Amino acid sequence: MQVVFERMADRRPVVTPLTRDDGVAFTLRGAGGGDDLPHDLVHLLVETELGIRDGIWGCMADGVVWGSMTHVAGRQPPHARERSEKLKKERHDAIGRAEVLADAVVRLSRGEPVPAGQVTWVPAAELQRAATALRDARARWRALHPGETWELAWPPPRRPRGDNGPRGARARRGVRTGP
Numbered sequence: 001m002q003v004v005f006e007r008m009a010d011r012r013p014v015v016t017p018l019t020r021d022d023g024v025a026f027t028l029r030g031a032g033g034g035d036d037l038p039h040d041l042v043h044l045l046v047e048t049e050l051g052i053r054d055g056i057w058g059c060m061a062d063g064v065v066w067g068s069m070t071h072v073a074g075r076q077p078p079h080a081r082e083r084s085e086k087l088k089k090e091r092h093d094a095i096g097r098a099e100v101l102a103d104a105v106v107r108l109s110r111g112e113p114v115p116a117g118q119v120t121w122v123p124a125a126e127l128q129r130a131a132t133a134l135r136d137a138r139a140r141w142r143a144l145h146p147g148e149t150w151e152l153a154w155p156p157p158r159r160p161r162g163d164n165g166p167r168g169a170r171a172r173r174g175v176r177t178g179p
Helices: 039-049 056-061 080-090 092-109 124-143
Strands: 002-006 014-019 025-030 069-073 149-153 170-172
Touching: 002 039, 014 039, 025 039, 039 056, 039 092, 039 124, 039 149, 056 092, 080 092, 092 124
Parallel strands: none
Antiparallel strands: 002 014, 002 149, 014 025, 025 069, 149 170
C-alpha cells in the first residue's frame, strides 16, 4: 500500500491519499497538521518500528475501511464491506493494543512517563527504540515545508542492518497531493 502524507501549514484535518496493493484508492481524514505529526502517520511509524502487522495499517492493507476513509478510485472486491466488518471484529484486541502502543511511544518520545502497567507486552527497550525513531520522524516532518509530502509504503520493505531511518519512507519536495 502506498501512502502520502502532506505537511500542512497549520493544524487542521489532514487528508491522506492511500492506494492499496489491489489498486483501490482512498483518502483518510485524520488529526494533525502543522508541526505535529499526523495521528495516522504516528500509527504507521510506530507499527512499523514495532513490527505490528495486525494494527491500524495492517487492517487497512487487508481490506478494513474505517469511517474516516473515502473511496476515490478502483473497484472494491465483492463483499468488501462485510470483509471489513469481519476483520474489525476479529482484530478488535489487536487494534486496541496498537492504539495503546502509539500513545505510549508518543509519550516516551516527548519525555513523558507512560502509566505503570499500560504496556506490558513489549519490552521497554523496544518502546524506547520506537520513541527515538518517532523523535527523529518528528524532526524530519518539521523540516518539510507546507505542501511537501512524505511517502511511505505498507508493509514497509525490510531495511538493511544498521539503517535506523523510518522504513519505507522518502520525502518529496514540492509534490502536492490531495485537495
